[in-house]
Amino acid sequence: MSITIAGMTKRFDRTEVLRGIDLSVEAGELLALLGPSGSGKTTLLKIIAGLEWPDAGQLRVEGQDWLQLAARDRRIGFVFQNYALFPHMRVRDNIAFGLSVRPRADRPAKAQIAATVDELMAFLQIDHLADRYPAQLSGGQRQRVALGRALAIQPRVLLLDEPFGALDAAIRRDLRRWLRSVHEATGSTTIFVTHDQEEAFELADRVVVMGDGRIAQIGDADQIHDHPATPFVARFMGATVELPVTLAAGRAQGSGLDLTALPRRALPDGPAQVFVRPADLRAVPDAGGPWHITSRVSTGADLRLTARHDSGTEAEIQMPRRDAPALAQGAPVTLRVEAGAIFPSPRIDTTAPSILPRHKEIAR
């Protein structure tokens, strides 16, 4: 089922949670909504589910206006972050719930429901848990049951809120692969919410980065990693070092910075900012350099350095220890930028994704 969202806004009391969302999801797509907490991603998911209602905007699924449909008539599968399993029902009754509450006319016969549930449990590899209660299951098992309960109604759209949020790292990786294979087998349009980049990029066909109630960027892992659309996305993707530079004839220049690795680009002359990941910075010993090392921590494989410019700007550097020159505290250096995203300094505000420069340019 294809989903089209247009001009969607939502506020809770005085807080604007969604500030105009436009998004199309193709049938059969696996889409991730990625963003920090408070970015509005869960609210958007709940609006698609019919558990929240927008103040303005459209929600169409296969052309049908879903804002005219109650949640129970949308036939979506929703998997809650904490699973929300029914504690007083066995696993098989949890999974059968959606079928057993159908109006008498379209409710399958008891034997039919039992057969469907058995088939689904075998498919999800939880058939051995059929007679347990949710309290007797581990987190990963609960997750599978929650998904089974959602899939039992053959949902037109599958929605998952932080599906792996409550699990530990090893189980997360397992379940991620497993969820991908479930998606491929069922072919249903699937949207999931996460704040974990790795999860979003590994699992999804496309990732929607959200910040502050807006969509900041849509793309795959490489696009978003290499070409962040806004300073917000750059920061969220780990480019936490912000260095002031000046653009002249498409080249960036900065005090004590070696920016020759960044290609020229068509940006207007004037002040700008380059966003760099600590791992894309190198400290080069330079007797006359305006940067000085202020702290040096080794993690064994890596060296974490902090450098301070005479003007007060600070930069974090992460480099492999075996490549690192002998740098003592206070040593003067220049910084070499291997890769980074350049944004002209805004006249107003850098953080709001709305006023992002349309003519963004990035280099590697």
Add this chain to the structure above:
Amino acid sequence: MRPPARSGRLLVALAVVLTLLIVVAPLVYIFARAFSAGWQVYAANIMDPAMLHAIWLTCIVAVIVVPLNIAFGIAAAWAVAKHRFPGRGLLVTMIEIPFSISPIIAGICYLLLYGRQGLLGPWLREVDLQVMFALPGIVLVTMFVTAPFVAREVLPLMQAQGTEQEEAAVTLGASGWQVFRRVTLPNIRFALLYGAVLCTARAVGEFGGVSVVSGNIRGQTNTLPLHVELLFNDLNAVGAFAAASTLTLIAVVALVIKAALETRHG
């Protein structure tokens, strides 16, 4: 820190002695006195028409009050736990008022409102409805006194559970009634039963409020607790203790049900 063994034993002994003196001895004494003149006298007292009527009336009151209270308690707890609306805090406070007000004051309030000389007296006479010194008055006062019991048991549980299970049920296609019947109600069933048991015990034993509005008409508006006092004042000790033993029996049964529920639930 673990207290020294001797003072520990001393405290346990103190608790046992106090429980014996304050709770067990009077209870045992009630039954001892009730049967002091033998089975026949006890049976004759129980079979006395006024006594039978008192038991009957008490049961009627409980049968009316407890279901109404369960419905009210669930509705109030549901409204407060699952919805946000102005005056929510006020509603919680209002539900708890009967806990802090002496039942006799409730009785007097109802008398001033629904009595012959009361605010609604003339109107009630016009429509020929007797509230005071009749069953409706007794039911109303008992309702007031027991109002918080079910709501207070169910509310914390509903609040702790939040609304996600209900939301999950809705997305799976359940109607409002199905959500309540198959998700909300099973989740609160033990708290609900527990509240109902406490409510029954209180409804059966209520004395102060009822004594104001019932008028103590033997064989008509005399509930079991009132009948105990009446017999006692009549110097019919065996009768009074027989009535009291019946009341106590109801309370003990309620207590056993409650304990059984707690073991199963906890």
